[in-house]
Amino acid sequence: MSVLLVALGAAVGAPLRYLIDRAVQARHGTVFPWGTFTVNLVASALLGALLALPVPGWVTALAGTGLCGALSTYSTFAYETVRLAGTGSRLPAVLNLAASVAGGLGAFGLGAMIARVLGA
Incomplete structure (x- = not known):
């Protein structure tokens, strides 16, 4: 059952990642990968919030x-990151x-903190 829940969640997450990435990146004219950066921060914050709440195992899987x-x-x-460095954009890399790394950890912590405050 857990495998099906993971697959169902992934079936939503993967296209959502693509759509968010493209929408965000289209609005920026820089070499910095804003789309990937955004989806990773959002996913980290959501995971932090989810794991801070007392949810059943099936919710965690999904x-x-x-x-x-x-x-x-x-x-x-x-x-x-490697592509940026390889094309001479070392500072953006x-x-x-x-x-x-810092943003993902911070977003996870912020998501957890917000979930605890709202869940209390």
């Missing part, structure tokens, strides 16, 4: 592993690396 797992994308983040 929304945490499935939706958030497919919404976020470490492989694209890694590819875009370093900024992407630092902002994505």
Whole structure:
């Protein structure tokens, strides 16, 4: 049953990631990968909120592993960072690396904090 819930969540998360990425990136004329950065922060915040709440295991499988797992994308983040560095955009590459790691951790913590405050 859990495998089906994960697949269902991923079936929503992956297309959502693509649509958000394209919508955000289309609004920026820079080499910085704003779309990937945005989806990773959103997924981190959602996962933080989800894990801070007392939810059943099936919700964690559906929304945490499935939706958030497919919404976020470490492989694209890694590819875009290496691509930036390889094309001479070293500062944006370093900024992407630092902002994505710090931002993801911060978004997770913020999501958890908001969920605790609203859930109390």
